[in-house]
Amino acid sequence: MSRGLGATQRRVLAVLKGTSADEDLPVVELxxxxxxxxxxTRRAVLALASRGLIKETTVGGERRVRRTFWGALASSPPPEPEEDPPDTLKALKAKWAEEARERAAKKELAREKARLEALEGPFWYGYAPRVVRHRxxxxxxxxxxxxxxxxADPLDSGLPIPAVxxxxxxxxxxxRSNVRRAIRSLLxxxxxxxxxxxxxxxxxxERTAFWFCMFPPISPEPIDEERTRAILRAY
Incomplete structure (x- = not known):
């Protein structure tokens, strides 16, 4: 099984790294x-030579060593890891999750507000419109x-039924019967x-009040405001 470089081998390569690319270094000086x-050190030199990381030569009876191309690569610092590109999908998912939490928080606030408003006044019952012949x-x-x-002032407080x-x-x-039937039909x-x-x-x-903001209702007969307010005060 292949083993990495030992401490002495790394020191040998570090020393040779300080020399120029085409310069030999005497083994004694190394x-x-x-x-x-x-x-x-001698065993480290032999091991590096067997791996092809350094080359040993003899010049004038003096043994000298130098790094090979692969030795230069082995002694070079590892490249710095590149930063991962931004994960667009992950960022979008995080954004969507945050927006979903904000929507849920707004809904919860609206429900709490409605609950508190209901506690302050009477609870109201409404009915969905029935599919009947349009009249x-x-x-x-x-x-x-x-x-x-x-x-009705305020509008959402309504009026007493007897007063209406x-x-x-x-x-x-x-x-009375006509008024009672009319109220029942509207409800x-x-x-x-x-x-x-x-x-x-x-x-x-609510939907009726919203519609009347644009198209107010018109009574078929004029309503005497003074008499009406007098009747309402009686209730």
Whole structure:
């Protein structure tokens, strides 16, 4: 099994490295520069020569040694490792993971905010619109929506159901059953309004309020603002 260079062999190559490429060094001088046991140095020279790392010659009866091409390579410092190129996919995965954590944190904050807001006020129930034959809201329904849009302050607090019924009856002169059916249709069929947990108040659904920001509801009959506010104060 191949073995690496020993300590003495490395010192021999280090000493020869200090000479020029085409310069021989006498073995006697080499041994004095390497130091240590001269027999160890001799064995190191023989081992390096057998490996082809140095070349031994005799000039005028004097033994001299010099590095070969392979010896120069062996005594050269190893090249510095190149930096790995940036892993683009790894960087993208890290970025995506960070964005996912940010989105999850935002969702958690939104849920916590909604929970705290729910604790501050009544819980509201809404219903998804049912797939029924398309019909435009009738006069009673339009009046209910106009009252909720124009007089609920703040909008998400809604109005008491008896107050809404009283205002609609005062504006249209309709009976209780018509107002009750209109509220039921807006709640259960079209999903345009929501009812509080205690069943005492109604308000516009969020999507309805958003739509009314662009296209406010119009009551078929004018709503007397002064009389309406007087009715609402009574509730």
């Amino acid at each position: 041994k004095s520069r390497v130091g240590g046991d001269r027999s160890n 435009h809201p009738g006069p009673t329904q339009r009046t209910i929506l106009a009252v909720l849009w124009g007089f 019924k009283a205002v609609v009856r005062d504006s249209l002169g309709t009976d 259960l069929l079209t999903g345009q309004i929501e009812v509080s947990e205690d069943g005492e108040r109604i308000r516009l659904a």
